[in-house]
Amino acid sequence: MAEPSPPPSIRGFVAPSFEPVAEAYARAFAEAGDGGSAFAAVRGGETVVDLWGGTAAPGRPWAEDTLQVIFSGTKGLVATCMLMLVDRGALDLGRPVAHYWSAFAAKGKDGVLVRDVVSHRAGLPGITLAPLAAADLADDEGMEARLAAEPLSPDPGAYGCYHALTIGWLCGGLLRRIDGRSIGRFFAEEVAAPLGLDIWIGLPPALEPRVGVLELGPDWDDGLTPEQAASSTYRSIWGNPPLFPREGTPWNTRAYHGAEIPGGGAVASARSMARLYACLAEGGGLDGVRLMRPETLAQGRRELSRFTDPFIDEPMRFATVYALQTEQHRFGPPADAFGHNGAGGSIHAAWPGQRLGVSYVMNQLRSDPRDQRSRPVLEALHGVIADMPG
Template sequence: MDVHGFTAPCFETVAEVFARNFKEYEETGAAFAAYRDGEPVVDLWGGAADPGTGRPWRADTLQLVFSGAKGLTAACVLLLVERGLLDLDAPAACYWPEFAAAGKGGITVAEIMSHQARLPGVQLPFTEEEFFDPRHMAGLLAEQAPAEDPRAGFMYHALTHGWLVGELIRRVDGRGVGAFFADEFAGPLGLDVWLGLPDEQHHRVATTLAGPGVLTSPADDDPLRALTRNPLITAEAPALWNSAAFRRAEVPAVGAHVTARSMARFYACLARGGELDGVRVLAEATVRRGRRELRRGVEPLWGSPMAYGAGFELGTGTVLHGPAPDAFGHAGAWGSRHGAWPGARVGFSYAMNRTRAAWPDRRPLDLLTALHDALPH
């Protein structure tokens, strides 16, 4: 398997680890990129974007990164906070009056951002067409009562987080989250990052593949687990992941299509306090506020550590965003990693099309360890 791209001097080991992933961990197609202090130091890609047709992974291949999208929506909310249009400590119902229904009037914006809204799933059934309609899904959540199960007090809101955040953005700004990110971040920074992919870009998308253990059976008898039913992990899910309808839809929590190069550039900007190449998209104080810890604990259904700022995952050891103690960002389901190490002024992104249920997933972690070891110490 040929590795394409480049590494800056002293970062050659990262390319060796990237190539080794294909041999040791059965990587199919992938890309890894990193910036240090605003300059690219790693930009690698290789393998097959679509093994069924033999289409290779190219420099401009786009990849679905599932919950990697949550870091993008976090930045959108923080910009609105900076502009005085949202207050993290205010009840969400101040901006979205319908959200106060069923006893939710006291739930704050910060609690939504840090997975404490007690709305980890949608109670009412919904169709695939409704799943692709963020306003409809937000409306269902506005009517819903918060879960009474105490475990829901700090529980990952895999899908609902995006509909809640997206509706807050729409209520105070008028734009959907995809248009907001495009206008305020992707455009100014020159990012190939999409929340809602135009049809003319679909030919660049890698086919996402389900590895062993990724797809699960229907929810068991645990009511909380049943509440979090997720069409993205059923036996039919790969057809959904790779459908034109899903690619073009705005599914804020899980629907981003990106190049690793652009995601690394986005986080490189945040690692520098919100400025890159003379373009400032967030104030330094805003970035600090976004990664300030709001809650830390154990995810009740997974049994694994979880820590959140205002939408960003924070460090919980080395199994998420690498060895840097100040790491923040957001992982995507089954392998991808996207984040920043502010102390080292590093932004990085790993994107791949072979999902894996392994935890910890050594593919991104070995890359991040090699990247960290290559930095001046």
């Protein structure tokens, strides 16, 4: 029997019974006027959806092997690394960060616990001691040192707000002092290589030609409200340096792709992100590779914080770095979904109840909540799975 094919405007494949997902993807793609994107779903060890379309860069179609910056989707990779340390008995969420990283105790931070760091409650959402250049973000060890020297924020709102990039360097600093490796190297050797993943926190030079070029969509909102403009905490998170400049974005440069920016700089394919989350949906093991024990992952999925970010007015729930489902249902219909979304529209999640990993990546950044590109595709996928026996 011939394998079902997606609509002509879209390339890739879907497994039998998953045709509605291809139709939803093609329809959403046409309605959104997307630049380029890919969507994948993996159930167990089987890829059941692998679709792509549009352009990766001006004059270059999105290809089967196109890679894309996934911004905060990187945090799901960080979460996995941190839980692997927990699983090995090397990291205790209840201990002070300074127990592992002595320099971190500076400026009164000796009481900050690891669980505070991994749940966006450390009180270190941005850098306040000095203005940063874009190039500074590409120096992971330098950013770890800056955070070790940074005082705790005097702003109460900083203890229940999204630590957009600093959570990556804080976790990377912990991992480096416990394991000796950088977080990018740890992920490459302990996660990506065993599972056969096209995911990098620090992209090798030879893979640079495969990376799609990011662009800001027509609805991208880069203006500040008066309240945001007046907040020094907000400026330290999003404006030191400005993360999404309209002209000459550093996220399209080789310097950023090759750097280890664990809060937002990973480069990946949708099919590999879906495979990683399929492993997590199965309790941390897939195709003979076990990243962690199921009980460790169950602990790592437990809610540690819940807040409405005071600076971007968004409800958030976090476990050990992983984001949990909220009333926004970013990760599709399942209530038990967990993972992480990325700036501009990418979505990466495990659906444990369905034993499924999903990922949507794209190169045209859109603003929430207006961005609806992935939602109908996730809903169609959920509908297909719900109709399947067993």
